[in-house]
Amino acid sequence: EELYGVNRWGAGYFSIGENGNIKIAPNHRLPDITIDMREVVDEIIAEGIELPAVIRFHDILRSQVEIINETFSKCIEEAEYKGKYCGVFPIKVNQMREVVEEIMDAGEPYNYGLEAGSKPELMAVMAYNDNPEALTVLNGYKDKDYLTLALLGRQLKRKMIIVVEKFSELEMLIPLAKQLGVEPMIGLRSKMMVRSSGKWAGSSGDRAKFGLSIAEILNAIERLREEDMLHCAKLLHFHIGSQLSDIRKIKEAVSEGARLYAKLVQEGVELEYLDIGGGLGIDYDGTSSTTDSSRNYSTEEYVADVVWGIKQVCDLENVPHPNIVSESGRAMTAHHSCVVSNIVGEVNPSGTDFDLSATEDEHILVKNMRDLFINGAQYHPQERYNDAAGYKQSAYEAFKLGILSLKEMAKLDTMYWRILADIHTGLDEESAFIQELDELEDMLASQYLCNFSIFQSAADTWAIGQVLPIVPISRLDEKPEVRCSIADITCDSDGKLSKYIEGTEIRENIPMHKLKKDEAYHVGLFLTGAYQDVMGDMHNLFGRLTEVHVYCHDDEPGDFYIEEVVPGTSAEKVLTTMQYNTEYMAKTVKKHIDRQVRKGHLQPREGVRWTNFYEKCLAGSTYLRVD
Numbered sequence: 001e002e003l004y005g006v007n008r009w010g011a012g013y014f015s016i017g018e019n020g021n022i023k024i025a026p027n028h029r030l031p032d033i034t035i036d037m038r039e040v041v042d043e044i045i046a047e048g049i050e051l052p053a054v055i056r057f058h059d060i061l062r063s064q065v066e067i068i069n070e071t072f073s074k075c076i077e078e079a080e081y082k083g084k085y086c087g088v089f090p091i092k093v094n095q096m097r098e099v100v101e102e103i104m105d106a107g108e109p110y111n112y113g114l115e116a117g118s119k120p121e122l123m124a125v126m127a128y129n130d131n132p133e134a135l136t137v138l139n140g141y142k143d144k145d146y147l148t149l150a151l152l153g154r155q156l157k158r159k160m161i162i163v164v165e166k167f168s169e170l171e172m173l174i175p176l177a178k179q180l181g182v183e184p185m186i187g188l189r190s191k192m193m194v195r196s197s198g199k200w201a202g203s204s205g206d207r208a209k210f211g212l213s214i215a216e217i218l219n220a221i222e223r224l225r226e227e228d229m230l231h232c233a234k235l236l237h238f239h240i241g242s243q244l245s246d247i248r249k250i251k252e253a254v255s256e257g258a259r260l261y262a263k264l265v266q267e268g269v270e271l272e273y274l275d276i277g278g279g280l281g282i283d284y285d286g287t288s289s290t291t292d293s294s295r296n297y298s299t300e301e302y303v304a305d306v307v308w309g310i311k312q313v314c315d316l317e318n319v320p321h322p323n324i325v326s327e328s329g330r331a332m333t334a335h336h337s338c339v340v341s342n343i344v345g346e347v348n349p350s351g352t353d354f355d356l357s358a359t360e361d362e363h364i365l366v367k368n369m370r371d372l373f374i375n376g377a378q379y380h381p382q383e384r385y386n387d388a389a390g391y392k393q394s395a396y397e398a399f400k401l402g403i404l405s406l407k408e409m410a411k412l413d414t415m416y417w418r419i420l421a422d423i424h425t426g427l428d429e430e431s432a433f434i435q436e437l438d439e440l441e442d443m444l445a446s447q448y449l450c451n452f453s454i455f456q457s458a459a460d461t462w463a464i465g466q467v468l469p470i471v472p473i474s475r476l477d478e479k480p481e482v483r484c485s486i487a488d489i490t491c492d493s494d495g496k497l498s499k500y501i502e503g504t505e506i507r508e509n510i511p512m513h514k515l516k517k518d519e520a521y522h523v524g525l526f527l528t529g530a531y532q533d534v535m536g537d538m539h540n541l542f543g544r545l546t547e548v549h550v551y552c553h554d555d556e557p558g559d560f561y562i563e564e565v566v567p568g569t570s571a572e573k574v575l576t577t578m579q580y581n582t583e584y585m586a587k588t589v590k591k592h593i594d595r596q597v598r599k600g601h602l603q604p605r606e607g608v609r610w611t612n613f614y615e616k617c618l619a620g621s622t623y624l625r626v627d
């Protein structure tokens with residue numbers, strides 16, 4: 001269990017069962033009700049659904065919504081804080097309709113709202129947040145249409161807050177609101193002075209892309225006062241970056257934001273809300289530390305620092321406690337989905353079979369390598385390693401000059417890899433050491449081919465080096481004997497995952513089990529519910545994966561049901577988005593097949609079969625079909 005750190009990154013939702021399968025406890029209120037991941041995958045396959053697939057555990061989504069709301073309520077009560085918690089889910093983190101619907105449903109008792117960062121997101125949140133008590137926070141750059149839609153929301157009696165990111169947005173909003181006769185709710189986003197750390201540090205500081213400087217905020221207030229609209233300014237907003245790994249930065253930001261809020265209230269701005277943005281991190285690597293893929297605090301600590309931090313400043317400044325808004329997206333969604341794929345093959349440099357038998361006129365380099373190969377025991381591992389590397393290099397030079405034949409090169413190469421594997425095994429047994437041990441392990445690491453595209457399903461692992469847990473979903477009671485990287489099926493050498501966490505260290509080459517001939521080996525890429533689910537691209541035209549939505553039966557322990565299956569993008573659909581006309585393509589290929597039939601190169605029946613096959617593939621999955 002320690003090896004994959006499941007308990008550490010699993011946040012109580014994922015663990016390893018006694019049978020060696022991943023176990024899921026999706027409902028935080030019922031931690032003893034668990035489901036077996038292997039059984040879920042078996043049922044998916046039994047229903048004829050092809051892997052790879054995204055599995056969504058909707059109960060986890062609901063749990064996360066309940067946890068954040070209840071943690072804030074509890075802390076607010078304990079701190080005798082006078083404001084309320086009014087959380088919103090930023091849909092940019094996962095815009096899937098089913099995700100948004102589930103979050104809104106679970107959040108209804110808490111008046112949990114939504115946040116949008118663009119025009120299409122605004123159109124979605126208008127349709128999905130009709131709770132007049134819940135907030136809709138509107139961030140991102142805005143044009144006239146964006147602002148008009150927001151004013152429509154006010155006409156529908158929604159608490160829609162237009163957060164001014166740029167002074168010019170206010171200049172656009174004031175005349176528009178007057179012209180339409182609609183009173184807006186306005187938020188002011190502050191450019192924060194605190195410098196956050198990590199991969200999203202650019203969201204704060206003087207050079208941040210969004211927000212108003214203190215001078216601009218004061219100018220905005222004057223403008224609103226001039227227009228008799230100061231009472232419309234309701235919210236102060238800040239966001240210093242996603243995945244904040246160090247609690248100290250959060251405390252600092254809260255203190256700065258609360259002070260600014262208090263000073264503005266003292267200036268006569270009747271602000272009701274202080275919006276602390278997103279940033280609540282996820283312990284992806286299980287280290288509970290300040291690595292970019294972790295966090296050194298719990299949700300309770302985060303909430304306590306926010307509530308007590310704001311209270312302290314407001315009490316000192318003698319201003320009312322504002323309602324607290326947070327826009328946590330990553331923390332709401334990361335755990336609820338994972339990608340399950342089969343391993344479809346292995347690339348192993350030392351695994352090739354070749355006839356190594358000696359021939360009389362063999363080149364001396366081949367003879368020398370054979371000696372190293374057969375008489376390994378006579379050499380110290382370091383000497384054997386050095387000699388093998390030397391012969392291999394000389395052989396390469398000789399091959400380029402035409403001195404070594406193809407067959408000789410193939411023999412020498414095969415023996416070289418076997419010698420390296422032999423040295424590696426011997427090192428374990430004799431506890432011997434060679435200087436190039438790390439290099440040797442990297443060279444010998446296999447590549448397991450996984451039936452997905454990291455560009456589609458785990459974009460941040462490629463783009464920003466984020467670590468996501470990748471773990472076999474069963475056989476976890478067996479010691480993994482192989483160290484390997486997971487290569488995806490794109491034609492891109494960047495399409496690879498090789499980092500994993502051992503203890504608190506991030507290491508290369510993930511431990512996996514040896515593949516068995518007649519047994520599928522399934523691996524899960526976990527914590528993909530935030531951003532990864534929706535940010536992927538279509539590199540090599542691999543489209544969206546099939547999605548399976550799983551719910552747990554609370555009253556029947558261990559039981560679950562598949563509520564919905566959303567088919568993945570077909571080849572046809574992917575091609576259409578690239579402007580291909582697939583009907584034309586099918587007709588053209590049929591015409592070419594018919595031509596071969598007319599020429600007598602194909603039987604008519606064969607022609608029909610080929611035509612049908614092409615059409616079937618167009619309608620089929622973009623991923624590899626595993627029979």
Ligand code: PLP
Pocket residue numbers: 090093139239241242243277278279280327328329330331
């Ligand atoms: N709010 C704003 C303005 C953001 O830019 C983001 C994303 O970076 C979020 C909320 C969501 O942040 P997180 O996913 O870290 O909770």
